[in-house]
Amino acid sequence: MRLLGIGNRLRVGLVTAVVVVIGLVSTSSGVAAPRDNILNARQCLKGGWHTLVMSNGSAFRGQVHCLLYALRGGTFGTVTPPPPVDNPPPPPPPPGD
Numbered sequence: 001m002r003l004l005g006i007g008n009r010l011r012v013g014l015v016t017a018v019v020v021v022i023g024l025v026s027t028s029s030g031v032a033a034p035r036d037n038i039l040n041a042r043q044c045l046k047g048g049w050h051t052l053v054m055s056n057g058s059a060f061r062g063q064v065h066c067l068l069y070a071l072r073g074g075t076f077g078t079v080t081p082p083p084p085v086d087n088p089p090p091p092p093p094p095p096g097d
Contacts, residue, residue, distance in 0.1 A: 014045075034073070041070035053077045 043052060049066035053059055055075045060066040070076070 037071050037073055040074075040076065041067050043076065044070055 044066035049060045049063045
């Protein structure tokens, strides 16, 4: 009998990884990570790291990289989407004879 489907197992694994990372950051620095850092780290979840950049404009290599950056107090910028491409109108038909 299966208790957890594959999606649930992945979700549990991700949450476990985040908890471990938070624990490592807070124990290695000797103080708990500030609440603001943890709230910022939540932005990295659910694909959010794709739309975030570091304060210097660099993109993140992956979700864990984004989480560690946020938990260490890094500040985010956002990726600005490129301007829409305007298609020029078609040229007028050639004059008829």
